Amino acid sequence: MNVDTAAAVAERFEELYGAEPEGVWAAPGRVNLIGEHTDYNDGFVMPFALPHTAVAAVSRRTDGVLRLHSQDVESGVVELRVDDLEPESDRDWTAYPSGVVWALRQAGHAITGADIHLASTVPAGAGLSSSAALEVVVALALNDLYDLGQKGWQLARLCQRAENVYVGAPVGIMDQTASACCEPGHALFLDTRDLSQKQIPFDLAAEGMRLLVVDTRVKHSHSEGEYGKRRAGCEKGAALLGVDALRDIAYDDLAAALDRLGDEEEVRRLVRHVVTEDQRVERVVALLESGETRAIGPVLTEGHASLRDDFRISCPELDLVVDTALASGALGARMTGGGFGGSAIVLAEAADVETVTKAVEEAFATAGFTAPRVFEAVPAAGARRVS
Numbered sequence: 001m002n003v004d005t006a007a008a009v010a011e012r013f014e015e016l017y018g019a020e021p022e023g024v025w026a027a028p029g030r031v032n033l034i035g036e037h038t039d040y041n042d043g044f045v046m047p048f049a050l051p052h053t054a055v056a057a058v059s060r061r062t063d064g065v066l067r068l069h070s071q072d073v074e075s076g077v078v079e080l081r082v083d084d085l086e087p088e089s090d091r092d093w094t095a096y097p098s099g100v101v102w103a104l105r106q107a108g109h110a111i112t113g114a115d116i117h118l119a120s121t122v123p124a125g126a127g128l129s130s131s132a133a134l135e136v137v138v139a140l141a142l143n144d145l146y147d148l149g150q151k152g153w154q155l156a157r158l159c160q161r162a163e164n165v166y167v168g169a170p171v172g173i174m175d176q177t178a179s180a181c182c183e184p185g186h187a188l189f190l191d192t193r194d195l196s197q198k199q200i201p202f203d204l205a206a207e208g209m210r211l212l213v214v215d216t217r218v219k220h221s222h223s224e225g226e227y228g229k230r231r232a233g234c235e236k237g238a239a240l241l242g243v244d245a246l247r248d249i250a251y252d253d254l255a256a257a258l259d260r261l262g263d264e265e266e267v268r269r270l271v272r273h274v275v276t277e278d279q280r281v282e283r284v285v286a287l288l289e290s291g292e293t294r295a296i297g298p299v300l301t302e303g304h305a306s307l308r309d310d311f312r313i314s315c316p317e318l319d320l321v322v323d324t325a326l327a328s329g330a331l332g333a334r335m336t337g338g339g340f341g342g343s344a345i346v347l348a349e350a351a352d353v354e355t356v357t358k359a360v361e362e363a364f365a366t367a368g369f370t371a372p373r374v375f376e377a378v379p380a381a382g383a384r385r386v387s
């Protein structure tokens with residue numbers, strides 16, 4: 001996000017609403033390095049922010065009117081009243097910003113209206129948290145303008161509530177926290193139980209490596225049933241095992257826990273994924289902290305196998321990225337995000353990036369899949385005011 005983008009968004013705001021905005025804010029999408037489907041099990045995750053952001057130009061209003069406009073959707077200015085906002089009343093893109101206004105008001109914050117113009121460079125439906133970026137940018141703007149004094153993690157909780165209750169998507173807390181709290185040059189080691197955080201330096205270029213994001217162009221959505229089914233299955237597993245959340249099953253007790261689940265085969269697979277995935281996050285953190293960065297590759301790849309075979313949320317395109325990348329020399333690869341499409345990540349030596357990229361592109365062409373979008377990801381900044 002550069003100064004020109006902020007200026008362009010402010011200019012468009014002025015054209016739409018007839019006055020300069022009070023400010024402009026940006027919030028990023030994310031990739032998740034490791035820790036998938038652990039967040040709604042109170043477990044560990046490790047995302048980092050992308051340079052792609054949702055940008056919002058915003059001004060307050062005092063008359064209870066909420067006006068929303070997006071550069072990325074052809075819907076003109078949508079006008080709502082803050083008093084009329086109702087959960088699940090809106091299935092459009094506007095549900096994300098208006099859900100945040102609803103959640104803030106529900107939490108007792110006196111939001112009396114706003115004019116908002118949004119523009120985003122986070123690819124939608126690519127598993128890179130375009131929705132969370134929209135939510136967080138609006139939450140941060142209103143937090144600043146209305147002087148609400150909420151910290152990043154508190155805004156993340158409000159945004160998650162907006163998405164769970166207002167939008168109706170049963171997501172965890174990872175994406176909103178990543179967008180609100182990530183720092184440049186770092187991955188965020190987050191304990192989703194209490195939102196305690198540790199910024200882990202993650203500078204692959206300094207060590208001669210790269211992380212590629214491969215957007216398969218297979219679109220996914222969390223409001224559809226499969227994500228919710230996995231979540232419900234995990235909650236059933238926790239209930240059958242008598243714990244608050246699967247996070248409470250220690251890795252060393254996994255075999256015994258799986259035995260206790262008897263013939264609940266589906267639940268056993270979900271539990272195995274979550275418990276081993278939490279341990280993979282801890283292994284990745286330990287490896288990064290001891291400077292053994294290359295050794296995280298196989299751990300990422302193990303994570304993919306677990307999501308594919310136990311959690312069953314991969315798809316042929318994601319598997320093809322992973323298999324092809326590994327066969328052409330990558331250090332590790334896995335799907336990232338909610339699954340059923342979206343993006344994969346590939347860890348590779350800088351010298352192998354071209355070979356790996358070409359191999360993936362050729363494999364997609366041979367399989368008759370839509371050409372993937374491949375780009376390099378370097379940890380960028382979390383949500384901030386830009387003007």
Ligand code: GAF
Nearest residue numbers: 036037171172173174337338
């Ligand atoms: C999606 C959700 F929004 C996150 O909360 C998380 O569960 C993720 O899928 C899977 O790790 O991005």
